[in-house]
Amino acid sequence: MLMKSNRTLTECGWQALLRCTVLAICLVAAAHPVQGQNARPWNGRLCAVVLTYDDALNVHLDQVVPVLDSLGLKGTFYLSGFFPGFKARIKEWSAVAREGHELGNHTLYHPCEGKAAGREWVPPDYDLNRYTLRRIVDEVVMASAMLEAIDGRTLRTFAYPCGDRKVGDTSYVGEVMRLFPGARGVQGKMQTLDAIDLYDIGSYMISGQSGEEMIRLVKEGEAKHALVVFLFHGVGGEHALNVSLPDHWKLLSFLKETEKDVWVATMLDVCKYVKEARESR
């Protein structure tokens, strides 16, 4: 009887211990709901954001860089050598690179598909239909040489002008893959670390959106654990595709406030990170 009592007591003790252990595990899991291998896939954050600014506008140097620097955020500036805001301010672009921003390759002459709808503005000499594969590759290689002379770097990302990736009927993506660690497209889409296509990285073209709308995209990126790329042209003016200064500031302030959850990095750093993450598997 005594033995039976003892055994019952022992069994009860084990059961209690097991219950406590299960309870403890549940409490730990509840306290850290997002801890886990894939919960924070972007450099320990929920999502990644890349701020890209196209075409070497004066406002990028006058308005955007000072704001980014004041918040300690880094951006990617896709420069075409042909644009006045580049040619007239080369030393300032060099200083931008020294601050840790990326000077991305956006070709020398910004050639686009001229026959597409709404492309009347494309000069015939810079219509991709009139290019050859050799010509676009030479142009892109020389744009990189020009940028290297400015920032001393040999590695940078590329952005397809107008998002066009063909010379006539021939794709030049293969050549871009040979020359760059990644390339930005213009299709508005979010991609997870596993699904991202490094040579067609989606981006959201900003033209008149409010700060709240842009912040909503970041929040969606957090929920989806995705990369969110913003594509800016004018900021407070200088381009038909424009965002107001207060709305731009609102987004950047939000990114600063949420930097524990949102990784803001240059496109180059994101591409390197994706590559390393894939190689380490």
Ligand SMILES: [Zn+2]
């Ligand atoms: Zn452009």
